[in-house]
Amino acid sequence: MERLITTLLATTVIAAASLSAAVAEEKSKIFFLLPNETTIRFESRDAPFFIDAMKQKAPNVEVVVQNAQGDPAKQQSQVEDAIAQGAKVILLTSADANLAAGELAAAEKAGVPVVLYDHDAVGGKADAHVVFDSLAVGREQGKRAAELINAMSKSPVKVARVKGNQGEYGTTQYEAGQNEFLQPLIDSGKVQVVCEQYTQNWDPVLAQSFAEDCLTKNGGDVDVFVGMNDGTTGGSVAALISQGFKPGDKLVTGGQDATVEALRYVAQGWQDNSVLKDLKVQANYAADVVASIVDGKGVPKDLVNGKVNNTFMDVPAVFLPVSNITKDNLGDVVKAGVWTWAEICKGIETSEVCKQNM
The missing domain is CATH 3.40.50.2300 (Response regulator)
Known part of the structure; x- marks a missing residue:
């Protein structure tokens, strides 16, 4: 027992x-x-x-x-x-x-x-929302676009606005931030918005289609494409490439996310900036x-x-917090440990920026 x-x-x-x-x-x-x-x-x-x-x-x-x-x-x-x-x-x-x-x-x-x-x-x-300050992002984008536009001697400067997904908090805030700098230029006649459209679900393919249509409608006479993230700016770059333009022929600004693909465009001169998050x-x-x-x-x-x-x-x-990245401070992304020069320069090793830093 x-x-x-x-x-x-x-x-x-x-x-x-x-x-x-x-x-x-x-x-x-x-x-x-x-x-x-x-x-x-x-x-x-x-x-x-x-x-x-x-x-x-x-x-x-x-x-x-x-x-x-x-x-x-x-x-x-x-x-x-x-x-x-x-x-x-x-x-x-x-x-x-x-x-x-x-x-x-x-x-x-x-x-x-x-x-x-x-x-x-x-x-x-x-319960909570973890997000980069969307209004600050829009302000960074708008400030940079205004700097580029004011440096151009022509008037009006013809601008296409490639916006984000309509109705989203982020899109609304990016637009508000951009408008703080762009609206005064529009009101003064320095800027003429020749095309603008929201991009459903931030789809780069839709952004490219819109940019291509805008170029066609205006006979190629578009000076600046202002996007809201690297997908929409990437769509604009793809449209320029598809229609035979070269880096620097048109300005593409308003990037956001500092994706490695966008930073390659920045290094090559296709895209002016990307807001680093x-x-x-x-x-x-x-x-x-x-x-x-x-x-x-x-x-x-x-x-x-x-x-x-x-x-x-x-x-x-x-x-x-956020900060703006251009060709001049591209190295800040590397210092922050977001990407390495090897990653950014993959396939574009002959670009001037990459030759200086590789």
């Missing part, structure tokens, strides 16, 4: 230990939902940076990355799937901010916190917010320095 009792106790202890080990091994799941593959930074930079940051700040957490591939309906399904899998937090970069209310409603109903990353999401509850910094701040929520401490109050109204509420915002 004693031997039987001893055996039963031993079995119970082993079973309990095994159960405890299984529970210990089971990690909390965080879902990082990306918007598309056309804005390449999210797959190639943001997601890896966030995963690395979470390993440091919350090693007991598993990060699941999924991409909506530009389809808001697919992202809605991904949100619902994340909830079904027991997501502790959803880090959301909306595929279409204007169609994200259903995603936010599903998460709120399930009691799953949502942290917005870069893109806004309209019409529902979100240090994505490693953004990913780290997002990890700080997410790790704090997972730990039951909520959004860190010391990180919140603003708000973003998404028509449903004022979402607590973690605004991050």
Whole structure:
């Protein structure tokens, strides 16, 4: 009898230990939902940076990355799937901010916190928004465009404005920031806007098509293309290349994200600038917010320095700083550890900037 009792106790202890080990091994799941593959930074930079940051700040957490591939309906399904899998937090970069209310409603109903990353999401509850100061980005773009335009002797300077996704908080703020510098030039007659259009889902192919149509409509007489991110400026560059122009024939400005492709255009003279948003910094701040929520401490109050109204509420915002990158200070990107000269100069080693720095 004693031997039987001893055996039963031993079995119970082993079973309990095994159960405890299984529970210990089971990690909390965080879902990082990306918007598309056309804005390449999210797959190639943001997601890896966030995963690395979470390993440091919350090693007991598993990060699941999924991409909506530009389809808001697919992202809605991904949100619902994340909830079904027991997501502790959803880090959301909306595929279409204007169609994200259903995603936010599903998460709120399930009691799953949502942290917005870069893109806004309209019409529902979100716990925080980690984003570079969008108005500051627009101001940097507008200031640079105004400098370039004022340096031109002709008047009026014919400008095409290639805007972002209509209705998004970011697009609205970029436009407002740009207008602080461009509107006075428009009012004075120094600038004539010959074409302008929003770019659905920030699609570079649509931006290129618009730029090509604008060039054709105006017989090639367009002096400056002002975009809102490296996708829209890249579309303008592609249009110029397709119609036989050379670097410097037209000005392309208004870049944003400092993608390696855009920086190559800057090095070659196709594109004038890109607003640097240090994505490693953004990913780290997002990890700080997410790790704090997972730990039951909520959004860190010391990180919140603003708000973003998404028509449903004022979402607590973690605004991050930005800076403008041109050919003259291209090395700042390298110093910041965002890209190396080897990465920037891949395939364009003979450009003057690269010959000086390789």
